[in-house]
Amino acid sequence: MTTAAPGSYGTGPEKLLSPVLSEIWDEPESWTLETYLRHDGYQGLRKALAMPPDDVIALVKEAGLRGRGGAGFPTGMKWQFIPQGDGKPHYLVVNADESEPGTCKDIPLMFANPHVLLEGMLIACHAIRSNHAFIYLRGEVVPVLRRLHEAVREAYEAGYIGRNVLGSGLDVDITVHAGAGAYICGEETALLDSLEGRRGQPRLRPPFPAVAGLYACPTVVNNVESVASVPSILHRGKEWFRSMGTEKCPGYTLYSLSGHVVNPGQYEAPMGITLRQLLELAGGIRPGHRLKFWTPGGSSTPLLTEEHLDVPLDFDSVAAAGSLLGTKALQCFDETTCVVRAVTRWTEFYAHESCGKCTPCREGTYWLVQLMRDIEAGKGTLSDLDKLADISDNIFGRSFCALGDGAAAPILSSLQYFRDEYEAHIEQRGCPFDPAASTLWADQPSTAHQEVNA
Amino acid sequence: MTTQVNLGLPELPAEDYPDEVRARLEVDAKEIIARYPGSRSALLPMLHLVQSEEGYVSRTGMRFCARMLDLTDAEVAAVATFYTMYRRRPSGDYHVGVCTNTLCAIMGGDQIFAELKEHLGVDNQGTTEDGTITLEHIECNAACDFAPVVMVNWEFFDNQTPDSVKQMVDDLRAGRTVSPTRGAPLCSFKQTARILAGFPDTRPGAVSASGSAGPASLAGLRLAKGATAPARPDAAHGLVPSQGESTAENGTQEGEGQ
Numbered sequence: 001m002t003t004a005a006p007g008s009y010g011t012g013p014e015k016l017l018s019p020v021l022s023e024i025w026d027e028p029e030s031w032t033l034e035t036y037l038r039h040d041g042y043q044g045l046r047k048a049l050a051m052p053p054d055d056v057i058a059l060v061k062e063a064g065l066r067g068r069g070g071a072g073f074p075t076g077m078k079w080q081f082i083p084q085g086d087g088k089p090h091y092l093v094v095n096a097d098e099s100e101p102g103t104c105k106d107i108p109l110m111f112a113n114p115h116v117l118l119e120g121m122l123i124a125c126h127a128i129r130s131n132h133a134f135i136y137l138r139g140e141v142v143p144v145l146r147r148l149h150e151a152v153r154e155a156y157e158a159g160y161i162g163r164n165v166l167g168s169g170l171d172v173d174i175t176v177h178a179g180a181g182a183y184i185c186g187e188e189t190a191l192l193d194s195l196e197g198r199r200g201q202p203r204l205r206p207p208f209p210a211v212a213g214l215y216a217c218p219t220v221v222n223n224v225e226s227v228a229s230v231p232s233i234l235h236r237g238k239e240w241f242r243s244m245g246t247e248k249c250p251g252y253t254l255y256s257l258s259g260h261v262v263n264p265g266q267y268e269a270p271m272g273i274t275l276r277q278l279l280e281l282a283g284g285i286r287p288g289h290r291l292k293f294w295t296p297g298g299s300s301t302p303l304l305t306e307e308h309l310d311v312p313l314d315f316d317s318v319a320a321a322g323s324l325l326g327t328k329a330l331q332c333f334d335e336t337t338c339v340v341r342a343v344t345r346w347t348e349f350y351a352h353e354s355c356g357k358c359t360p361c362r363e364g365t366y367w368l369v370q371l372m373r374d375i376e377a378g379k380g381t382l383s384d385l386d387k388l389a390d391i392s393d394n395i396f397g398r399s400f401c402a403l404g405d406g407a408a409a410p411i412l413s414s415l416q417y418f419r420d421e422y423e424a425h426i427e428q429r430g431c432p433f434d435p436a437a438s439t440l441w442a443d444q445p446s447t448a449h450q451e452v453n454a
Numbered sequence: 455m456t457t458q459v460n461l462g463l464p465e466l467p468a469e470d471y472p473d474e475v476r477a478r479l480e481v482d483a484k485e486i487i488a489r490y491p492g493s494r495s496a497l498l499p500m501l502h503l504v505q506s507e508e509g510y511v512s513r514t515g516m517r518f519c520a521r522m523l524d525l526t527d528a529e530v531a532a533v534a535t536f537y538t539m540y541r542r543r544p545s546g547d548y549h550v551g552v553c554t555n556t557l558c559a560i561m562g563g564d565q566i567f568a569e570l571k572e573h574l575g576v577d578n579q580g581t582t583e584d585g586t587i588t589l590e591h592i593e594c595n596a597a598c599d600f601a602p603v604v605m606v607n608w609e610f611f612d613n614q615t616p617d618s619v620k621q622m623v624d625d626l627r628a629g630r631t632v633s634p635t636r637g638a639p640l641c642s643f644k645q646t647a648r649i650l651a652g653f654p655d656t657r658p659g660a661v662s663a664s665g666s667a668g669p670a671s672l673a674g675l676r677l678a679k680g681a682t683a684p685a686r687p688d689a690a691h692g693l694v695p696s697q698g699e700s701t702a703e704n705g706t707q708e709g710e711g712q
Contacts, residue, residue, distance in 0.1 A: 256599055440561045
């Protein structure tokens, strides 16, 4: 089992990190076709077009790429599920609805290098025999929308998209579609309903999108980062990809550090790096403070604590530690943070975003918010804690889609690790924390941040 | 003074757009519909389109969408009211959204939102008397490494403080040009809605504005590259970049909020 980049023996940043997707983000005009072409852009597509589609699927499968949108499902296998010779149109839909609290990797990726996504989409279209692909981008990110519009325009003009792509006979159209504000549309079947012009509510499965997806036709829904990882596999080979990460979770990925960290940001590393290693790279928790709790992959993944600093951040190891790798959104909170406040806010979020389709989630999140607000305000009772756990238990695994599970996760995990803090709110009839101590400017009366926009 | 009495009667059908407006919007709507294999897929972009006309999704706008897509008014209203980006009443030229989801809230978003409400004299979803600004607290906008984050017309204002945001809204109300940390110099909410409908921003320099990536996006890349660059000997073993370095990174974003 290897967890580091090839030939790495030390622990310096250059050994621990493996920028591939982010490799050209510091170029002056990284988002242009011209810059992308100077850095092997569209070379993976050329290789793919010279291969039979099934060989492309096999290659992605053998490389071991697992979906980067949270669930870790093998990307190649998803492609293989598309029935062939069925006479129906096939569709590729890129899930660019990045909305999971804490998750912030796809937005900078598409902003800095939209062409790597387009190249991955073209390879996928060739593999699954699709002639029309969509990017479902959440609406609230206009700077990214601008660059996607521009990249698609450039790629059409240069013959990478459109009729007879690079003389291969493949016809592909790519449509950029902006959503309108709904977290639930990150759920793939809700996304498809939304893309069909409906309220974004999840669909019953089966049938799965591979059989009846967009317009009831075979459809692959892939996360941005998953698709954007494909060109490098084609260009540099599956052995190269498998030389990074773990045996079951090969390759590199974007880890997003946020919160009370000295240098928050994107850190692209082989799968299986630990939070301790990442924090060392990022300068640690802000001076004078220590880590209290963190999410491995957004707010829907159960909280972890300091004792989990050395858990390898791959799908299997994080699951074994009782959480989920999710989107690798590492939100770090120090000891100034009230866990009840944090969880109340997430719970309000889930209640707001619950689509209303199923009863456990719609009603359950409503009651969870009432209980959490009372406890945070010091108006709760000890029996409320059992009620919280009971309602969460009735939502978890009993809801129509994963939103319900996500709503229960922060409550159940925070009760597991910080029950005493809930009790303190109840016994002291109020919150024992000072919110001002948690802010970005709490310890720095005059920081560089404050000069921005001043 | 007359008293309005609600008799519980159904509303009269919405009025149509004036002919000139309808003719213009029809051209755009047809272009949107042509992008999709199924016409109903055009509904979300078309709701952005009618929002670009009036600044909100009016009953007239919904009726227009229904007519163009052969849907009922009720089917369109069901969709328009599901998504948070569609406004249901006239509001300001600039939508100021303060992220108060957990991470931004804790990093200072709650304080920013509280101070901004007081500064502008409006509550959540309220519009200032001059019609310039509509304030709203928003959910996670996928920029947690830049917390606390404020969005104005859905452009990124990263690493904000109460003072920086108050200055920014004062600039907007004074009619000064304001540029985000990531994104293009602000245009009006209506113009933003037109981009969301799928019509590219044609302003010169809009696509390239604010550069390739924000400082936090480059945090890992700089360490990885610095390790082999002779100019950054510290990065090979010193894993904690100094405060001075992060100041320099922020310095590359000069010229915002003028």
